Amino acid sequence: MWTRIQLAVSGVSLLLLALPCMAADTIGLCVGDDMRQRLHAEMRDLLGAVHGVHTALAERDLEALSTRAAAAGTAMAGQIEKHAGSHHAGLPHDFVKIGRATHAAFDDLATLARDGGADGELWPALSKVSGYCVQCHAKYRLALPGDCATEDEGAGR
Numbered sequence: 001m002w003t004r005i006q007l008a009v010s011g012v013s014l015l016l017l018a019l020p021c022m023a024a025d026t027i028g029l030c031v032g033d034d035m036r037q038r039l040h041a042e043m044r045d046l047l048g049a050v051h052g053v054h055t056a057l058a059e060r061d062l063e064a065l066s067t068r069a070a071a072a073g074t075a076m077a078g079q080i081e082k083h084a085g086s087h088h089a090g091l092p093h094d095f096v097k098i099g100r101a102t103h104a105a106f107d108d109l110a111t112l113a114r115d116g117g118a119d120g121e122l123w124p125a126l127s128k129v130s131g132y133c134v135q136c137h138a139k140y141r142l143a144l145p146g147d148c149a150t151e152d153e154g155a156g157r
């Protein structure tokens with residue numbers, strides 16, 4: 001019992017120690033307010049899609065799975081690009097690439113489900129999707145607006 005509590009406590013302290021380093025390892029992106037809101041809205045949709053896919057998998061409802069995954073596929077990215085006009089303006093090429101790969105992985109999952117894929121194929125396809133979420137979050141974050149204002153002045157804008 002005590003060992004468990006001690007383990008939990010040391011786990012938490014390790015996490016707290018690691019947090020600042022993790023933040024320092026990520027690249028802070030400077031985006032405008034509009035893009036920040038759009039990005040966060042897209043992210044919440046993506047999380048909703050992952051949840052929808054999990055639920056459909058649990059119920060083995062392949063039609064629902066296909067619909068949910070397709071909605072987060074390249075069609076979603078296309079809509080956002082259309083509405084935002086210069087949606088990707090100022091975002092690093094690699095960031096955009098991982099984003100596109102994420103939507104494409106949702107497309108693959110949707111196709112698999114539509115073709116009646118077996119669990120042994122569907123789970124790895126979903127894992128590929130969440131792998132991209134992790135990959136991008138491990139690399140990028142949004143910079144604090146205050147940090148960006150200074151950079152903008154420095155760049156003479």
Ligand code: HEC
Pocket residue numbers: 039040041043044046047050095096098099102129130132133134136137140141142143
């Ligand atoms: C191409 C990069 C990229 C990919 C891929 C990506 N994210 Fe994000 N995500 C971000 C960034 C950047 C933020 C903003 C972090 C910040 O505010 O510092 C974010 C924030 C979020 C948030 C918080 C939203 C909020 O309102 O605060 C959620 C939830 C999220 N992502 C879920 C996901 C899920 C689920 C996936 C995969 C299906 C995913 N993301 C894929 C870059 C990405």
